[in-house]
Amino acid sequence: MLERLAPVAVTVALIALWEGLVRALAVDPFVLPAPSAIGAALVASAPSLLAALLHTLTITWIALALALPSGVGLAFLIHRSALAEAGILPIAVVLQATPVVAIAPIIIIWTGVDQPDRALVVIAWIVAFFPVLSTLLSALKAIDPALHDLFSLYGASGRARFVRLELPASLPALVSALKVASGLALIGAVVGEYAAGSGAAQGLAWRLIEAGNRLEIPTMFACLALLSALGLAQYALLGGLERWVLTRRGLAASRRPAGR
């Protein structure tokens, strides 16, 4: 119980310290606004900030929804065929190794400058898809060859092998990959908005830039806080899903001994 409260207590203490220091030292709000000022900005522009949050959330999860089947599909293809491995994997690696900020402007041009959301989805998808692909590939490679023999022995079709062996065997890895991918997809969406720039995008990152241009520093911090909260919430949600899957599999880490 104490372990669960600890991060909350530390956060509250840090915020209190921040508030106290800003007031005591009379820090210029253009440099560092007090938490209370940020909270006030958050409340003041709540409707528009929440709309922006929802927008970024939507982009992120559409990208995730695309990254999952495409990553899984490609992983299976690459796993099944050496030709696909030789053809596809290097491209995926190059795509992964190139900084997404550098690709973003090109993608925005390709998807149409007047369609920034499409570009955002593509950018977020590019960064989210690789962990799904690579995690799943290693999970597939880790399946006991004897299990594959077993399926061959009893004349399993490719479909049966996929549904009854490969998919369930890689499920825990898939959920972990999704957890990592959700954070990356959010980063991708944010980077995309930065690249899309002036007025075209409607997400949180764009609100952040806009607030910066207008020197509404507390609003900037409010956007930042919302982005962190979003990332944290996604991570917690998918972390919960991961624990649930692992527990069902009996793979969850055993409970820590009492007294720790």
Next chain:
Amino acid sequence: MSLLRLEGVGRRFGDGVTALAGVDLDVPAGAFVTLLGASGSGKTTLLRLIAGLDQPSDGRIVWAGDAAPTLGYVFQAPTLLPWATVAENVALPLTLAGRRDPEAVTAALAAVGLEGRAEARPRELSGGMQMRVSIARALVARPTLLLLDEPFAALDEITRDRLGVLLQRLWREQGLTIVFVTHSIPEAAYHASRAVVLDRAPGRVAATFDFAADRPRERTSPGYFAACADLAAALARTMAGAHEDA
């Protein structure tokens, strides 16, 4: 009458390893054939060839019918799906054939004494119980030929003896033909109606012994120690001069 015959079967692997060379082996229908041989003599390779998991590079495998009969295969490890229940694991050969037969699953579990554990997950079972699940899975589709690759090697001696007795009983009751790979001379002498000793790499048949199939299977039976001694001597001959690379 033979259920299957290997004629000059050889298996070379791409990296220049010859696992088997010119194996002639006859498996009579209803026999309990034990395959004994040093590590690396090609026992697993031979079993995989019979199961069709691998193809011979020389020679051929001739089946009594036109094609291979229904097979059951027990791997060295239990090789269970960890996320599936015991019943689902046992049912796998049926499921993969698009069949559903809960009664066959129940019967197979009963045959190995696990009727109460149908809903358990493999991790909740001991090693010996997992091996019994694996045997039940091999039996569920009512195979005519059961292949076992050192199934009890990882188990303690008491469990091993119990499962040996169980296997003997299944063989007698179900009229199976069994090919049983083992490292253990006592195990081979206990089970075999035909005991085959493989030469060291490249594996070929070094010796074959036939025993009465319906002999009493007590460790105190007169023939038992003689059989052990014969097998030990044959195995020792294949090992002559092999100490340096054992």
